[in-house]
Amino acid sequence: MREELPCWDAPIKARNRMRVKPKRYFVDPSLAVAALGINPSRLLENGQVFGDMFENLVIRDLLVYTSAWVGIERPKVYFYRDDKGLEADAIIELEDGRRAAIEIKLGENKAQDGVDSLLAVSNKITANPYSQQRDPSFLMVIVGNGMYAHTTPEGVHVVPITLLGA
Template sequence: MAPTVSIRADPSLAAAQLGRGPEALVRDWQAFGTMFENLCIRDLLVYAQALPDIGFEPIRYYRDDSGLEADAIIELADGRWAAFEVKVGEEGVPAAASNLKRLRGKLRGNPKARVREPEFMAVITGLSHYAREVGEGIYSIPIRALAP
């Protein structure tokens, strides 16, 4: 599997460079999903940089040898952290929430790592209408709710 690349710029620049307008992106869900994920990561980066005690690399991608991944992890210098998955539609939320739960279990299951409980975990969606808890401290949050 190819590594995930996140470009921290406005994804509309990539769409314009590819000559893709809204109609073309709606027909190409793979490109749309990639650009939507980059939009979410860029927005998270803006908010993360405003946090106190944020490190040099505010947002990191997680993937291990078993294929477990998280689209974004934000960790503060004091060890507090949050994890995010990005999905365009609601239908991807259950699998993403299950993935986040596995991630929490794996990171917390290693006593030598001394990883604390996450502050929260969330699935950021594009087509949802409201934020809600989907279970066990994991939230589904529409991108439009990420506002100052």
Template structure:
């Protein structure tokens, strides 16, 4: 409604009390240059967009130090109001953890996954929140056509394949296989790369690198990026699934739960305001050892994290983490220190425990805050 007015006089968009929010500034890129020119102090303007522009004005690049780029993500479980707040993030990073009774049923986790972390769903009933998630994902994917002039069905198939296999290989053969299972003709390697780039610029997928761990045979460590959806509801939204559908599909449930945990981790370490800044990787090697996530903190510390549906999987999960410790210990000259902590995060549980095999904190996802 106001775009023609702002196009005629962009200064109008900057009028208002600071901090002044400018939504979808990428519809008029010159606005960002004006913001850099006219900002009197840090925080004068907040410009947001639902996608990352392909190019930036040379003035913007030259004066980028005057602004801070923040990757916005959907809400955490705590922000949604669903955390029991029994496990403080700062505590476990410092090695503090208290076992005890808790409660999280798999059915509840399934409903949380289908609702996702979309702000429009806050305070809504489960079914309304699920429908809100579907609308949010649909609105985002439509930008493939409106912004990037590409095919929405192809992008939808690629996004669904990524969400369905969260945490698994996302190279061309792996994604091709999953796309074929959707009944869609898979794109070529070049076309797939193009759509992955678009989905990243639309902030619909997260890129996670493999950890180049200091073990003896580095050639056996896999480091190529894997992709995850930005929100745990993406897979169920693309397929229009409800919680009961998820309860009948263990592999899909596991993939969605991994996406949920990754989102919680990224919101705590990948932020300018984070007290524990760092990055999230995965670990995989040719011996078949897989660790879902490795946190690499900026202070040089690290932490392995696995994700499981329930308490029955804790022992096998702990043994995988212990195998990683053994591999690292075999390289005496690596200089790597013991992990800050180790965790196994569950989708259902009746207790928090301190597992002994890998010295891991075990707790359900909804205990974290």
């Protein structure tokens, strides 16, 4: 019924502690909607619940896509959050250390918030010379609406969920 997403153990030395408890997501977010007894119109009226269900849906899709990975080892999916609120909704990491950081926003009008968060996470991780971390392979904000993907001037990809596919 649920999937646990572990916290990414970022190899950084920082005063800020990271969240260590896993986040829990429904295997199918429609189960949560049904359990809450929310119909579509009520879901649309409650932006917070709708956003949470959208994040759950995207995480589920990322887990499905990474499970289909053909290679030596399946990529691992984590989340990142420190005690100051700095976060990335998903970190996808390959065995060789390459990784991507992803933020999930329901509306494209919130994409810049995701861009700012991802850049802050990336800067924090790569700023420590002792961590020997290279820049993420890519940063991406997945949004719930929009017809086209684009790349911001900072190099962050903003992609509607409808453009993701296996």
